[in-house]
Amino acid sequence: ERVAAPAGEVRFPQGFLWGSATAAYQVEGAADEDGRAPSIWDTFSRTPGKVHGGDTGDRACDHYHRFREDVALMAELGLTAYRFSVSWPRVQPAGRGKADQRGLDFYRALADELLARGITPFLTLYHWDLPQALEQGNQSGQSGQGGWPARETAYRFAEYAHLVAEALGDRVQQWTTLNEPWCSAFLGYGSGVHAPGRTDPVAALHAAHHLNLGHGLAAQAVRAAAPGAQLMVSLNTAAVRPRSGSAADLEAARRIDALANRVFSGPMLHGVYDEDLFADTAHLTDWSCVRDGDLAAIHQPLDALGLNYYTPTLVSGPDPDAAAPDGTPVRDDGHGASAHSPWPGSEHISFHQSGGERTAMGWSVDPEGLTELLLRHHREAPDLALYVTENGAAYEDVPGADGLVHDTRRIAYLRQHFTAMREAMSRGADVRGYFLWSLLDNFEWAYGYSRRFGAVHVDFATQRRTPKASALWYARVAAAGRLPDVDPYPDAGAGPE
Numbered sequence: 001e002r003v004a005a006p007a008g009e010v011r012f013p014q015g016f017l018w019g020s021a022t023a024a025y026q027v028e029g030a031a032d033e034d035g036r037a038p039s040i041w042d043t044f045s046r047t048p049g050k051v052h053g054g055d056t057g058d059r060a061c062d063h064y065h066r067f068r069e070d071v072a073l074m075a076e077l078g079l080t081a082y083r084f085s086v087s088w089p090r091v092q093p094a095g096r097g098k099a100d101q102r103g104l105d106f107y108r109a110l111a112d113e114l115l116a117r118g119i120t121p122f123l124t125l126y127h128w129d130l131p132q133a134l135e136q137g138n139q140s141g142q143s144g145q146g147g148w149p150a151r152e153t154a155y156r157f158a159e160y161a162h163l164v165a166e167a168l169g170d171r172v173q174q175w176t177t178l179n180e181p182w183c184s185a186f187l188g189y190g191s192g193v194h195a196p197g198r199t200d201p202v203a204a205l206h207a208a209h210h211l212n213l214g215h216g217l218a219a220q221a222v223r224a225a226a227p228g229a230q231l232m233v234s235l236n237t238a239a240v241r242p243r244s245g246s247a248a249d250l251e252a253a254r255r256i257d258a259l260a261n262r263v264f265s266g267p268m269l270h271g272v273y274d275e276d277l278f279a280d281t282a283h284l285t286d287w288s289c290v291r292d293g294d295l296a297a298i299h300q301p302l303d304a305l306g307l308n309y310y311t312p313t314l315v316s317g318p319d320p321d322a323a324a325p326d327g328t329p330v331r332d333d334g335h336g337a338s339a340h341s342p343w344p345g346s347e348h349i350s351f352h353q354s355g356g357e358r359t360a361m362g363w364s365v366d367p368e369g370l371t372e373l374l375l376r377h378h379r380e381a382p383d384l385a386l387y388v389t390e391n392g393a394a395y396e397d398v399p400g401a402d403g404l405v406h407d408t409r410r411i412a413y414l415r416q417h418f419t420a421m422r423e424a425m426s427r428g429a430d431v432r433g434y435f436l437w438s439l440l441d442n443f444e445w446a447y448g449y450s451r452r453f454g455a456v457h458v459d460f461a462t463q464r465r466t467p468k469a470s471a472l473w474y475a476r477v478a479a480a481g482r483l484p485d486v487d488p489y490p491d492a493g494a495g496p497e
């Protein structure tokens with residue numbers, strides 16, 4: 001039987017882009033082909049104990065060889081945009097110097113295939129796969145002391161950006177510098193649950209600044225090489241909420257907002273670091289890594305802002321009741337298990353889920369957080385177009401007897417988040433498009449292949465792709481520009497189970 005949707009039509013403007021997103025290391029595979037050198041994620045995932053089940057991106061979805069089939073799939077679903085990332089060590093294996101033509105040719109062919117099918121390519125320059133050679137810091141010969149904590153990496157990133165923009169600027173208009181620099185800095189160098197797996201709070205803070213600098217220098221490099229480019233950055237700015245109105249909880253929210261959001265949005269969008277960020281971390285660094293002229297270099301005009309949203313961040317201040325018996329704060333923040341906090345100087349703050357249904361990542365389903373986030377950025381940067389560059393959910397997707405995945409909870413999740421996005425738009429947010437994370441089940445970083453975010457199921461043994469019920473539902477939304485009144489799958493749209 002059919003389930004009626006909540007009352008009221010939810011319709012999107014003409015030309016609104018309905019897309020999907022992936023990232024190079026999560027889907028491409030072909031890790032050792034055509035001159036590609038290792039990235040920090042190859043090294044990390046090949047190190048025992050770092051990734052669930054010892055999984056690596058060596059084969060992933062084999063998208064490097066199957067991209068034509070994957071683009072055809074997007075076209076069949078009626079998607080009008082595709083957000084992908086370029087693998088830095090595929091196009092510039094040493095992280096400096098000469099490009100590898102074969103790598104660039106792959107992305108040219110991908111862009112051409114998309115354009116031929118009327119799908120707008122959105123290219124991201126950096127989705128976490130730093131060339132291993134740059135992490136090694138081969139300038140000084142010291143091993144393991146390069147990477148984003150080193151200023152040099154920002155300059156190398158700009159050089160790489162210039163080279164990609166020269167090669168693809170004729171066919172790609174939509175350029176994103178960084179994806180979620182928070183994860184690169186604080187999961188990569190702070191808690192160590194992401195590559196390169198360092199656990200040094202000072203290195204993490206310096207990485208944040210050099211990612212900001214890299215963003216600004218790369219933005220300038222792309223503009224120089226591809227004058228028609230539309231530029232943006234994708235931030236996972238979190239809607240940070242205090243658990244109560246107590247002074248301690250409000251203070252916790254202020255501190256985490258500085259470290260999660262303002263450390264990036266401040267310099268990139270407004271040309272400033274807020275004083276409270278410096279004060280909160282003064283015992284760790286004097287921030288002398290911020291040199292004269294850096295803020296101006298970082299603060300480049302952008303055309304749009306990309307927001308990745310999964311769940312809000314709910315925090316509380318020091319609270320004896322919330323601490324484990326050994327005194328460590330409760331950290332149900334969905335950032336993975338680590339003895340090291342990803343919040344330099346704010347290790348005493350506790351994190352909570354906001355209640356209600358959770359996805360297979362343990363993240364609360366909270367669509368109001370998306371409305372909140374879009375409206376916040378609309379207020380703070382009223383001139384920027386907004387894109388939801390990632391949103392989606394992992395569920396335990398098991399194919400039914402008919403071989404299909406009836407992922408009705410994902411359909412309910414999408415309906416709720418599309419409605420929340422539309423709500424922000426009707427209150428003024430200039431949202432131009434939505435990118436579902438993800439097109440395909442893929443390599444979910446520290447979780448390996450154990451978490452499935454795809455609208456399309458991937459059988460990794462055979463590489464067979466099978467659209468889930470949610471993909472067919474999403475195709476209907478993309479075709480009609482509105483949510484269906486009635487969800488066509490028997491048990492779909494019923495909301496949380």
Ligand code: PNW
Nearest residue numbers: 023179180183236334335336390437444
């Ligand atoms: C984002 N956290 O990753 C990435 O941009 C995607 O590549 C990824 O697959 C997707 O979200 C789903 O996880 C995140 O711990 C990874 O807060 C970790 C966190 C946030 C985002």
